[in-house]
Amino acid sequence: MAETFATPCAETALGAQGAHPILSVRQIEKVYGSRDSITHAINDISFDVMPGEFVGIMGPSGSGKTTLLNCVATIDTATSGHILVDGRDITTLRSRALARFRRDDLGFIFQDSNLLDTLTGFENIALALTIKGERTSSVRAKVEQVAAVLGVSEVLGKYPRQMSGGQRQRVAAARAMVTDPKLVLADEPTGSLDSRSASVMLDTLSMMNKRLGATIMMVTHDSFAASFANRILFIKDGAVFNEVLKGGLSRAEFFNRIMEVVTFLGGDVRDAC
Ligand SMILES: Nc1ncnc2c1ncn2[C@@H]1O[C@H](COP(=O)(O)OP(=O)(O)O)[C@@H](O)[C@H]1O
Ligand SMILES: [Mg+2]
Secondary structure, eight states: OOOOOOOHHHHHSTTOTTOOOSEEEEEEEEEESOTTSOEEEEEEEEEEEOTTOEEEEEOOTTSSHHHHHHHHTTSSOOSEEEEEETTEEGGGOOHHHHHHHHHHHEEEEOSSOOOOTTSOHHHHHHHHHHHTTOOHHHHHHHHHHHHHHTTOGGGTTSOGGGSOHHHHHHHHHHHHHTTOOSEEEEESTTTTOOHHHHHHHHHHHHHHHHHSOOOEEEEOSOHHHHTTSSEEEEEETTEEEEEEEOTTOOHHHHHHHHHHHHHHHOGGGGGGO
């Protein structure tokens, strides 16, 4: 079972008192290289994410955001420390268990929708369930349900090239959600998008969080994107140095609050805006 760790973050999360964290990051350290060229990508990071939270990770380029996300995604391994997902320590899993963990417990949102061109919307969304060996009738029901919530029912029979950019993003979101993952991970999901596509992406993430109850961890250096989250952890030099909660603020007010922090921090974190 989960070890319990008392942290300030655990108390600030979404009023879920008594609930246990979906994600617990405990004293993660990540060192790249050896001897002559050592990079401390992450020094000592600890935080919790409670069920139903939408957490933004912000920080300047090179601050360790992607490294942190990749460690949670088990794409990379931490040099020391522990990461618990729903109480299970994923830093000790072996390859088969890791593959199962990624398949069953995680959802990924990429910058580009990353849909397979030769599969229809339905087939793209269904793929993760098919791989798990789910029965055809249950696959159909799950795909149709998540597609309805995300507003892509009418494009299930279309191929990605026949969809608009926004529809492709929402189909990709449906694909990430259909397995009912414990945690959805997104690294700079708006990074290479024009402002209209970025808004669609952020609205989709918001919908996943509010209507499908997804717990989301999103890495971004963009204050506008961050303002869609409920809580922001600011990372600098591989460590958490600030936390901002949305609380009762409107999105616009939260955006201003984030900008204040980014401006206050100034100097070498300017590119966090
Ligand atoms: N595979 C790697 N090998 C060596 N250094 C790396 C590697 N990946 C990242 N780094 C270094 O770790 C630090 C954090 O990188 P990263 O997590 O990508 O930052 P961010 O996503 O915040 O821009 C940077 O100094 C980067 O150069
Ligand atoms: Mg990055």
